[in-house]
Amino acid sequence: MNLIEYPDREMMMMSLANKIAGELGSVLRQKGRASLCVPGGTTPGPVFDMLSAVDLDWANVAVFLNDERWVAEDSPRSNTRLLRQRLLQDRAAKAQLVPLYAPVDQPEDAMEALAEGIAPHLPISVLLLGMGADMHTASLFPGADRLQEALAEDAPTLLPMRAPGADEPRITLTAPVLRDALNIHILITGADKRTAIERAASLPVEEAPVRAVLADATIHWAE
Numbered sequence: 158m159n160l161i162e163y164p165d166r167e168m169m170m171m172s173l174a175n176k177i178a179g180e181l182g183s184v185l186r187q188k189g190r191a192s193l194c195v196p197g198g199t200t201p202g203p204v205f206d207m208l209s210a211v212d213l214d215w216a217n218v219a220v221f222l223n224d225e226r227w228v229a230e231d232s233p234r235s236n237t238r239l240l241r242q243r244l245l246q247d248r249a250a251k252a253q254l255v256p257l258y259a260p261v262d263q264p265e266d267a268m269e270a271l272a273e274g275i276a277p278h279l280p281i282s283v284l285l286l287g288m289g290a291d292m293h294t295a296s297l298f299p300g301a302d303r304l305q306e307a308l309a310e311d312a313p314t315l316l317p318m319r320a321p322g323a324d325e326p327r328i329t330l331t332a333p334v335l336r337d338a339l340n341i342h343i344l345i346t347g348a349d350k351r352t353a354i355e356r357a358a359s360l361p362v363e364e365a366p367v368r369a370v371l372a373d374a375t376i377h378w379a380e
């Protein structure tokens with residue numbers, strides 16, 4: 158497992174923001190455009206703040222979430238809201254936000270249209286993921302209703318997901334789409350998540366969905 162341990166969170170966030178900016182810059186130089194796929198949740202905010210100030214050709218960067226909670230965009234639980242507030246600011250305000258949410262009742266009602274929006278931006282140039290202590294990543298939760306479908310090699314780009322560990326219905330990128338990313342980073346903090354990711358390496362993917370991306374990922378950890 159490729160895990161980098163940092164002396165503290167601030168150094169980790171700075172170093173990761175630099176790494177992501179470097180990888181985006183190199184894809185932009187090669188292809189003229191790039192995509193950045195990021196998690197919501199409580200951990201990545203400081204990386205977003207630092208990235209938003211970086212001098213990059215943001216106008217040619219498509220930004221989208223790993224997964225979204227099916228709540229209105231003004232809900233404090235909305236990952237899209239977090240993206241708008243913390244990443245799509247300053248220089249990064251020029252980036253193109255590709256939605257993973259639409260104001261309809263259920264994720265099923267918007268899934269096809271949202272997947273069509275994502276398709277032109279695949280494969281993902283830089284993928285940043287979070288992880289829960291239950292070893293879920295994106296909304297690939299252990300025990301989720303459509304986990305098997307989302308782990309399949311021929312999974313569609315997006316799937317709706319409902320899980321005991323999730324408060325609301327979700328929509329998520331599926332395992333093959335995540336795994337195809339050119340650069341994969343997992344950002345975790347705290348002793349619980351360190352233990353969890355180490356356990357994940359020896360568990361079946363159905364019990365530890367993060368395992369679907371582990372082989373190709375760099376894990377960034379600080380206490």
Ligand SMILES: O=C(O)[C@H](O)[C@@H](O)[C@H](O)[C@H](O)COP(=O)(O)O
Binds near residue numbers: 196199200288
């Ligand atoms: O919408 C979400 O919840 C995320 O995208 C999810 O996969 C997240 O990365 C983990 O749950 C970790 O969340 P924390 O950083 O809040 O622990």
